Amino acid sequence: MLGQKFEKYEKDDEAEFVIIKGAGRTFSAGGDLKTFYDGRNTRDSCLEGTYRMYWLCYHIHTYKKPHIALVHGMAVGGGASLMVPMKFSVVTEKAFCSTPETSLGFHPDCGFSYMLSRLPGRLGEYLGLTGAKLMGKEILAAGLATHFVPSQKLFQLEKRLLSINSGEEDAIRSVINEFSTNIDIDERSFLNKLSIINEYFSKDTVEEIVESLEAEASKKGNDWIIKVLKSLKKASPTGLKITLRSIREGRTQTLFECLRREFRITMNIQRTIISGDFYEGIRAAIIDKDKSPKWNPSTLDKMHDDQLDMIFKPFEEHDLELQIPEDDECRWERNYENSGYCRPSTALGSVLV
Numbered sequence: 001m002l003g004q005k006f007e008k009y010e011k012d013d014e015a016e017f018v019i020i021k022g023a024g025r026t027f028s029a030g031g032d033l034k035t036f037y038d039g040r041n042t043r044d045s046c047l048e049g050t051y052r053m054y055w056l057c058y059h060i061h062t063y064k065k066p067h068i069a070l071v072h073g074m075a076v077g078g079g080a081s082l083m084v085p086m087k088f089s090v091v092t093e094k095a096f097c098s099t100p101e102t103s104l105g106f107h108p109d110c111g112f113s114y115m116l117s118r119l120p121g122r123l124g125e126y127l128g129l130t131g132a133k134l135m136g137k138e139i140l141a142a143g144l145a146t147h148f149v150p151s152q153k154l155f156q157l158e159k160r161l162l163s164i165n166s167g168e169e170d171a172i173r174s175v176i177n178e179f180s181t182n183i184d185i186d187e188r189s190f191l192n193k194l195s196i197i198n199e200y201f202s203k204d205t206v207e208e209i210v211e212s213l214e215a216e217a218s219k220k221g222n223d224w225i226i227k228v229l230k231s232l233k234k235a236s237p238t239g240l241k242i243t244l245r246s247i248r249e250g251r252t253q254t255l256f257e258c259l260r261r262e263f264r265i266t267m268n269i270q271r272t273i274i275s276g277d278f279y280e281g282i283r284a285a286i287i288d289k290d291k292s293p294k295w296n297p298s299t300l301d302k303m304h305d306d307q308l309d310m311i312f313k314p315f316e317e318h319d320l321e322l323q324i325p326e327d328d329e330c331r332w333e334r335n336y337e338n339s340g341y342c343r344p345s346t347a348l349g350s351v352l353v
Helices: 002-011 033-038 047-061 078-083 112-116 124-129 136-140 151-163 169-179 190-200 207-217 225-236 237-250 257-271 277-287 306-310 345-353
Strands: 016-019 067-071 074-076 090-091 096-098
Touching: 002 047, 002 096, 002 207, 016 151, 033 277, 047 078, 047 257, 067 124, 067 151, 074 078, 074 207, 074 257, 078 096, 078 112, 090 169, 096 306, 112 124, 112 237, 124 190, 124 207, 124 225, 136 190, 190 207, 207 225, 207 237, 237 257, 237 277, 237 306, 257 306
Parallel strands: 016 067, 067 090, 074 096
Antiparallel strands: none
């Protein structure tokens, strides 16, 4: 539905720009985890929704008209992927953003290996691995939003935007600037620890990152590192290793290459190619709510590179990769209905069983 709206307004000559916002107190909580869990025993039960989401993310990144996200409340996981690529992402003091996927046995997807890898230093690795939450002003300071507007001015900003009769980016920026304010980051924010984050999250492996943080945690004034270690040790070892490799590969890849690789990873995780941690993470978080996932494997040293290779390797049939047209004239074509997954089932039998 959202993809259809974006396509409609991009093609509509009377639509100057697009605004998206949450319907209530939340901007977007991300994907419907229960739907994934309920379909865990049916092969590719969530394939269509996954494909459509990646296809949408590409078009949001490459949209031909100015688009604006007004973010007030939660923007988590896939929800954050709808905010960050916008030409203008406006956050309030009540907005918060995170990529908590490793705590679910998953990986930051929907373009996040591209976006996180382009943040300053090793901040992307830190956010992706720990799932650390960024609050309002921190989202802007981290480079994941373009403007900060106090919540009491957000409705006025929206009205003002709707009153202008222009799709010129400079005109839109000028209006948003009228309502935006400068920011100061709390001295306790981890964004003030970037030199330490850069040093330790640049290590080659997750094991080395954890070991270096453990050595640093014992030093005076580093209590915040204890919380970081707690997050890492609570997360899925499989999710952590997939995430680090994905972000590192994303640093040298194009958006299209990142999305195609992430789609491949996501489908292989859903198919439990090497681990069922994704469904176990959902079970512990929102089904049984015991907050005690039983990861398999349970430790980092038991997840090996040859296993990770199985998650990352291209599909045997090229048509089953994410297909996104790079030609502007047909950019809205090759959607799910035209993908290799919609060929007659007999043609896919050897792949999907």
